[in-house]
Amino acid sequence: MALVLHEYRSQRLRRRQGTSSRLAAHMFTRNQAMDSLKKNKTSTSHQQDSHPDAREEEATDFCSGFKDVDAFVKYGLGSVLSATKASAGLPQAGDDFDFYRSFPGFREFCGVQGDKLLFCMSQIMQHHNCRSRMRDRHKITDLEERFDMVVDSNDVILEKVGILLDEADGVNRSQQPVMPAGFLPPKIVVSSWNRKGSSSGSRGETFRLLQAKNIPRPQLKFKEKVDNSNTPFIPKIFIKPNAQKPLPSYFTNKQIRKERPEDLDIPAALADFIHLQRTQEHVEDMFAHPYQYELDHLTVPENLLSKPEPQMYKPIEETRCSFVDTLCDLVALNEKLNEVSEFAVDLEHHSYRSFLGITCLMQISTREEDFIIDTLELRSEMYILNEAFTNQSIVKVFHGADSDIEWLQRDFGLYVVNLFDTHQASRALNLARHSLDHLLKHFCCVDSDKRYQLADWRIRPLPDEMSLYARSDTHYLLYIYDCTRAQLLDVNHGQPGLLQSVWNRSKDVSLKKYAKPIFTEESYLEVQRKQKKSFNTQQLTAFRLLFAWRDKLARQEDESTGYVLPTHMMRKISEELPKEPQGIIACCNPVPPLVRQQVNELHLLVQEAREMPLLKAEVAVQKTKGLLPIKKPEVTLFGPHDTSRVPESNTSYISTDELPVKQGVLFCDDHKSDADLLEISSLMSSAKISLFEEPGRNECQDSLSVAQKKARQIIESFENPFRMYLPSNDVHISENAKSDPSSKIFEISRRWKLQSMEQQQQDLESKMKAKKKAQEKAKKAREERNKAQESYEESLKNVPTVRQQAAECAKMEGKKRERAPSEAGDSTSIQNKKLKTAQKTKKPEPIPQDTFEPFDYSQSDLKVFSGTKAKDNAQFDPNRQSRDFKKKKFAGGKKNNAGAGKSMSYIAGRSDRGFRHNWPKR
Numbered sequence: 001m002a003l004v005l006h007e008y009r010s011q012r013l014r015r016r017q018g019t020s021s022r023l024a025a026h027m028f029t030r031n032q033a034m035d036s037l038k039k040n041k042t043s044t045s046h047q048q049d050s051h052p053d054a055r056e057e058e059a060t061d062f063c064s065g066f067k068d069v070d071a072f073v074k075y076g077l078g079s080v081l082s083a084t085k086a087s088a089g090l091p092q093a094g095d096d097f098d099f100y101r102s103f104p105g106f107r108e109f110c111g112v113q114g115d116k117l118l119f120c121m122s123q124i125m126q127h128h129n130c131r132s133r134m135r136d137r138h139k140i141t142d143l144e145e146r147f148d149m150v151v152d153s154n155d156v157i158l159e160k161v162g163i164l165l166d167e168a169d170g171v172n173r174s175q176q177p178v179m180p181a182g183f184l185p186p187k188i189v190v191s192s193w194n195r196k197g198s199s200s201g202s203r204g205e206t207f208r209l210l211q212a213k214n215i216p217r218p219q220l221k222f223k224e225k226v227d228n229s230n231t232p233f234i235p236k237i238f239i240k241p242n243a244q245k246p247l248p249s250y251f252t253n254k255q256i257r258k259e260r261p262e263d264l265d266i267p268a269a270l271a272d273f274i275h276l277q278r279t280q281e282h283v284e285d286m287f288a289h290p291y292q293y294e295l296d297h298l299t300v301p302e303n304l305l306s307k308p309e310p311q312m313y314k315p316i317e318e319t320r321c322s323f324v325d326t327l328c329d330l331v332a333l334n335e336k337l338n339e340v341s342e343f344a345v346d347l348e349h350h351s352y353r354s355f356l357g358i359t360c361l362m363q364i365s366t367r368e369e370d371f372i373i374d375t376l377e378l379r380s381e382m383y384i385l386n387e388a389f390t391n392q393s394i395v396k397v398f399h400g401a402d403s404d405i406e407w408l409q410r411d412f413g414l415y416v417v418n419l420f421d422t423h424q425a426s427r428a429l430n431l432a433r434h435s436l437d438h439l440l441k442h443f444c445c446v447d448s449d450k451r452y453q454l455a456d457w458r459i460r461p462l463p464d465e466m467s468l469y470a471r472s473d474t475h476y477l478l479y480i481y482d483c484t485r486a487q488l489l490d491v492n493h494g495q496p497g498l499l500q501s502v503w504n505r506s507k508d509v510s511l512k513k514y515a516k517p518i519f520t521e522e523s524y525l526e527v528q529r530k531q532k533k534s535f536n537t538q539q540l541t542a543f544r545l546l547f548a549w550r551d552k553l554a555r556q557e558d559e560s561t562g563y564v565l566p567t568h569m570m571r572k573i574s575e576e577l578p579k580e581p582q583g584i585i586a587c588c589n590p591v592p593p594l595v596r597q598q599v600n601e602l603h604l605l606v607q608e609a610r611e612m613p614l615l616k617a618e619v620a621v622q623k624t625k626g627l628l629p630i631k632k633p634e635v636t637l638f639g640p641h642d643t644s645r646v647p648e649s650n651t652s653y654i655s656t657d658e659l660p661v662k663q664g665v666l667f668c669d670d671h672k673s674d675a676d677l678l679e680i681s682s683l684m685s686s687a688k689i690s691l692f693e694e695p696g697r698n699e700c701q702d703s704l705s706v707a708q709k710k711a712r713q714i715i716e717s718f719e720n721p722f723r724m725y726l727p728s729n730d731v732h733i734s735e736n737a738k739s740d741p742s743s744k745i746f747e748i749s750r751r752w753k754l755q756s757m758e759q760q761q762q763d764l765e766s767k768m769k770a771k772k773k774a775q776e777k778a779k780k781a782r783e784e785r786n787k788a789q790e791s792y793e794e795s796l797k798n799v800p801t802v803r804q805q806a807a808e809c810a811k812m813e814g815k816k817r818e819r820a821p822s823e824a825g826d827s828t829s830i831q832n833k834k835l836k837t838a839q840k841t842k843k844p845e846p847i848p849q850d851t852f853e854p855f856d857y858s859q860s861d862l863k864v865f866s867g868t869k870a871k872d873n874a875q876f877d878p879n880r881q882s883r884d885f886k887k888k889k890f891a892g893g894k895k896n897n898a899g900a901g902k903s904m905s906y907i908a909g910r911s912d913r914g915f916r917h918n919w920p921k922r
């Protein structure tokens, strides 16, 4: 019971924070809307002015006993807060609780209150149509089940709250696509677009998915295969109408562009090389905006800066609407568009069953006609519209063109020169809202039905309802273009500044370049960072592996990542780290088809994550904040021979492979030619202790004692606990991309392809300079070293050794003692001793390397083995922690509210099903 309550409480606390902040945000916008409403009322409507207290009236209706939402929320939060406080005041589960429970009065009180609470909870759950058989509190075995019930109900309730808040904010999150009459509701289908038929969706299960059963994958009909590879997007353009600057040869020369060697049966590396050679000189062109020059030199003509007379739109019923799905019609449309001085454009898009998304429809409206283009059918021909789209004397009017500009580039190679974005106009006019439906209402008194916005636009033939909706997105836009232009001049006292700024902003939008989602080792952190909750190392690893799996599969199957595995499910799996494949299924509702299909692979990934050493969550969070690798604090104290503090820049070009460290030799004996000067920089390499050292293992294996060998085996059996701080080598690029040479291109471009040839040349030169400098330094160092050696040897001759001194003392004291055999022998042995101590005191700094280097255990605090407690052992040790905790509890005896989660130790043994991950985390 206490457990259920506790979890309930902390869950509520955690979730409530998110919900309440959204509530607050919502209240803010609501108040703003109220304000603007008020303003509108006072400025425009006389009729409404006659009811000045209309707002109050509406507000008093809100809820009995509360005058408005604020009052209600305030009261609600107050109640929650006091309940939370009260529950925190209960005796802690565990020892405290057990102690109190030994009093019958307490037991009875708990029983009565518990029943009351359970009743209350099940009432609430019933109200929300959740499972609610909570009341039999005597069945201890059902505890977990009841706990699950509470968690599930909380999910349901909070989900409802979220949806309602979204709705109040004007966002329609309804996942169900709008299906026109006659279309079947969404059902199943597990099929791969490129393995059509092989993975037949003949299973019995049906899934409530965002797709209709009878919609074939349009990708199958595309003439040009979709490029989901993990490579940057390269513009599709190959003809450039209205060019003031010609299209670079990379795009016009089919030879370079099309004959990418990945089609040939040659090794990937060779293909890379060939492609690189071919494209090197084109790199800059490849990633530039093809119409950058034209857009940079675009000026708005005078007539577009003067006040227009708004030209009323034709009634939609009287307007001709043509559905364009043949090349012939498209050409005719292009002809028409080239005759007008402006036309309106909009796109409809589908993103659920495709990795990059697909533009399904283009709507175009001139002053006279509406057109709906089937862009699934004409995808490869759409480019011909560039003639009108890039003609700077024809204005293209869009509403909120940011996405459209990118979709046009990605799918058709279309660009827009001379754009007017009514969304930008609305912003400049400071209208209450900037959505198209608001503008339609504001300027055209048209109530639009945005329900179809999220419809599945792949449906063919296009149902009438959808086509009507689609054309209404552009039909009124030219009129809105006129109205906003006129208003922009009016509000600015006839000065063109504001209007000009809208033209400029629109131009900026048209300069946007489409960028393909690129998977990198860090991509998952972007997504993970967005959640408040911190992950421990195992959870974070699971998240990383699942993220990579999802990306790979989504690219391969041409599905959205949300279709493969929605982020919230990915998060849940990572959080729970289920031990069984069934547990993974249990984290998903509904289970995505590809998850079901590949549940065993997912299970292996989760297992892999479970094998990670478990570090505290805080550390994991640090990592997510990009603090990798964690820097060591600067140590300013160092001995005269400690060269480990030599600035990194001085040593960066020296790899340890090139310069083996001469161990135990202060001054190397081989005075070689100047060509070997570099060797001297071995002095710059850090000293090493060889007891457990990796590299020399094979040679010195024999010279180790049995105990030493055993010790090494034990130490080697540990996983490096600091692995997470080291740059990982395992890049999780999709299997497809790995074998696909173009994926290498991405890698190459990341490293040096994106740099120009000149840059590379410069880099090379500066490297050479640095090397020369270093050589000179090394030469100097060598000279100094020689001097130092000479003076050192000199000093040795004159200074009596410690033993000599001791002998002298002994002599003086009259004690008989044998003298050391020879001075020379003495000096060497002492020298060796000195060296040993020097080696021990020097803290070697790890030399930065690209490759993974096993953790150097020789530096670790080995005291942990000797029984004494290491101070800051970052490694998580569940036993130690609970012991510590108990100690603290007994010693202090005071209540520790925050630690309540930990005190649930009496059921710790029941965590087999990954259940413990549900426990509240601090």
Ligand code: AMP
Binding pocket: 172, 346, 347, 348, 349, 350, 351, 453, 454, 457, 473
């Ligand atoms: P619109 O410009 O409003 O016609 O929207 C164009 C496309 O953007 C639609 O076909 C949808 O695919 C997508 N879209 C618009 N609004 C949303 C939204 N709220 N959530 C997700 N996708 C949207």
Ligand code: MN
Binding pocket: 346, 347, 399, 400, 404
């Ligand atoms: Mn749009």
Ligand code: ZN
Binding pocket: 346, 347, 348, 470, 473
């Ligand atoms: Zn639209």
